[in-house]
Amino acid sequence: MTMGLIAFQGVPGAYSDLACRKAFPAMMTLPCPTFEATIDAVREGRAGLAMLPCENSLAGRVPDIHSLLPDSGLAIVGEHFERVEHCLLGVPGATIDVVRRVHSHAVALGQVRRLLRAHDMVPVIEADTAGSAALVADWGRPEDAAIASSLAAELYGLDILLRNVEDAAHNTTRFYVAALEPRLAAPDTDGLMTTFVFRVRNVPAALYKALGGFATNGVNMTKLESYMVGGQFTATQFLCEVEGHPEHPNLRLALEELAFFSHETRILGVYPAALFRLAQQMDIGG
Known part of the structure; x- marks a missing residue:
């Protein structure tokens, strides 16, 4: 069962979770609280792979991965690029005109400034995108919305009020796929x-x-x-x-x-x- 699991940092519905599901649809995802815990899950045999974000086209590199991966004992066996498509998520029945506060990770809020200005919404920084969706779902208040993935909307029972609200259309995150053992391709393999x-x-x-x-x-x-x-x-x-x-x-x-x-x-x-x-x-x- 562990080889059928792929670990990621974050809570269910995070963009890393979405990347896992798109790259390895046959595998179950394993949420982990930190990058260290994600690496440990593979190193200790609780997961077969780890999906580790290494850089974003807007935010730049992910410093934690650069410092952790070289001494982790894991090998990079693949890469995956995930287009970041931010959605404005509200409780069922909510409409854009009643939303007053938008919750999300600081980086995500910085990528939707046009939306916030256009609708006079107040940004509220939370720990992560999917966690913000969970909070909004728990509160059940129409005036509170979240910036997160469409997967988060599905998992937490929220409505997608607007899709693709990010300011830059090229917002993409690159991930390393890491495993305990290298998977060296033959030298004559292309690309x-x-x-x-x-x-x-x-x-x-x-x-x-x-x-x-x-x-x-x-x-x-x-x-x-x-x-x-x-x-x-x-x-x-x-x-x-x-x-x-x-x-x-x-x-x-x-x-x-x-x-x-x-x-x-x-x-x-x-x-x-x-x-x-x-x-x-x-x-x-x-």
Whole structure:
């Protein structure tokens, strides 16, 4: 049964829950209170997979995942992109003109400013989107509404007063799908991504030299982010994502050159690129 469960951080109806259901419709979802608990659920065998948000097209990266995942013991086995479609949810029978207060997570409220201004609604910050829907359902007051997913409306018996109320139509969250064991695809598989972390040596131009091998070997780098580790300003770790498999000759040579100028290089996962990513690449290239 545990292998048929996928863990996520949040309460039922959260966008992470929705992402789990869309990416793995045959699996049951397991809500967890924190990212650490989500990772532990897989590490302890209570779930087969974890759906971990790593970045949002508006809000940027999710720092907790960058700090937790490298030392979690889990491997990235896939990625999923979920379009964030905010809905204005009210109690059954409520109408927009009677709504006075809108409850949701601070980030979600910041993404629906046009709606709030247009209807003179007061934003009220809550812990999360789906939890806000649960609160509104529990209160039963027509003047209180929530910004959450359509799944939250279904789970908590709320009416969808308006769909797609977000200010930006491109609001999308990217997730890592993580498992206890790597699922390495064959090197000849098309459309592979490799995610790894590294720390450069404390020498002049170390990062420039470390990354030079990717350029000279024709490896396409799609992400490079730095962040502090251990609370030390001098201890910087980089998370990098590239196209290809570590056994591809060009990526293998690039990683060898990286190892020469860095210490502690760790591959977090080799996995198929999501169809969403491939479609965007075709749009850009076409």
